[in-house]
Amino acid sequence: MTSLSLANARRSYDPGLLEIVAGLSILCLWLTLALGAPYFAGAAPNAIDLGVLMQPPSADHLFGTDHLGRDVFARVLHAARIDIWMGVAGVMAPMLIGVGIGLVSGYFGGLTDILMMRLVDITVAFPFFVLVIAIVGMLGPGLSNYFIALALVGWVSYARLVRAQVLVLKNKEFVIAAQALGYRAPVVMLRHVLPNTLSGILVYATTDAVLILLAGAGLGFLGLGVQPPTPEWGAMIADGQPYVVNAWWICFFPGLAAISLGFGFILTSDGLARVLGR
Numbered sequence: 001m002t003s004l005s006l007a008n009a010r011r012s013y014d015p016g017l018l019e020i021v022a023g024l025s026i027l028c029l030w031l032t033l034a035l036g037a038p039y040f041a042g043a044a045p046n047a048i049d050l051g052v053l054m055q056p057p058s059a060d061h062l063f064g065t066d067h068l069g070r071d072v073f074a075r076v077l078h079a080a081r082i083d084i085w086m087g088v089a090g091v092m093a094p095m096l097i098g099v100g101i102g103l104v105s106g107y108f109g110g111l112t113d114i115l116m117m118r119l120v121d122i123t124v125a126f127p128f129f130v131l132v133i134a135i136v137g138m139l140g141p142g143l144s145n146y147f148i149a150l151a152l153v154g155w156v157s158y159a160r161l162v163r164a165q166v167l168v169l170k171n172k173e174f175v176i177a178a179q180a181l182g183y184r185a186p187v188v189m190l191r192h193v194l195p196n197t198l199s200g201i202l203v204y205a206t207t208d209a210v211l212i213l214l215a216g217a218g219l220g221f222l223g224l225g226v227q228p229p230t231p232e233w234g235a236m237i238a239d240g241q242p243y244v245v246n247a248w249w250i251c252f253f254p255g256l257a258a259i260s261l262g263f264g265f266i267l268t269s270d271g272l273a274r275v276l277g278r
Helices: 003-012 015-035 072-108 110-124 128-139 143-153 155-169 173-180 185-222 233-243 249-276
Strands: none
Touching (some): 015 072, 072 155, 072 233, 072 249, 128 143, 128 185, 155 185
């Protein structure tokens, strides 16, 4: 094999692109299963059948049944709608708030930067998950209150990430040239500075989706997330915990679903980091 063909082989084998393809394949698979849950499940997620309590996986019930005779496979697929929504939508508000604060703080500097960074320091002083639990506990359980808690807490990392990039970008020639041409600060920030931070934001947001997904499942496990009878993976694990010795499948399959979805996000994030970091 010639050196040219070896170089072409190396270019065709790009670990970053392979990770992106693998990660997006997992995410697309779960999205398809979630959207088509009524067609793929074969049973209603909340249908109680006292005649088949805690039945092991079989041809009739692929993932078995729980302590109320509900089909675990149907509940896992329907719960995917909630958990995917938590992972994706839960990123949006913190990202928008954090990007805005980091952009303004890094660009203007001075007293504005000091005040905003002190706010960041205060928020960082409390553990993320503990603070989310505290806010949801005060507001009450439910998905909407979970999103509010994320918006109040999750913006910090985005603000610090964007601020660090803006501190470097605002001294670049193209930004100085835009300022010299008389463009106003909002125009310079949105047209010249922000686009150059998007790759880092995209990579971090994909990773952050895993944290938000697991935090939502954790709240569901504690009874502070999505409320019964709506199926959700964390709540399903909590429901099956008392029966884990005799009916392991009640906990196992929701946990496996959460891990696989998180793995899809992680693979996508790592691939993006490789490709965009070149």
